[in-house]
Amino acid sequence: MKLISACLCGINCKYNGKNNSDPVFEAMLARNEVLPVCPEQLGGLPTPRPACEIIGGTGIEVLAGKARVISNDKQNLSEAFIRGAEEVLKIATDAGIKEAIFQSRSPSCGCGHVYDGTFSAHLIPGDGVTTALLQRHGIKVENEANFLNK
């Protein structure tokens, strides 16, 4: 069993109320091979919600209090993002899950690259807040593109 970003399985949990569905992941869900989670919803944020990016670093710096997650309407939502990451870690720990397939570029689920906080579609190397926390606890995270291209 792996964790998966819920939006990849067709659940409408994205900031804009839509999803990032892929038939491969929907089939994995139907076979009970993945457990869907949405860290932003688990952190208490509504759907739809404003688009967010990390400003001043990446997920690991948000966890350290050295960067912030900011919405495009200028709210500091770092606390909700950290809470969501902790909830996902609890779920993984309770279920004994050691791997995750997460959506690219998200300030929560991003793995390898995230947006740079300028809301201009510019990517920088690094991970989202939940990915950073899971990896710190020994859970292997890969993004959906890597998984699909294997």
Ligand code: SF4
């Ligand atoms: S937080 Fe993760 S699971 Fe939730 S919508 Fe964003 S990318 Fe998908």
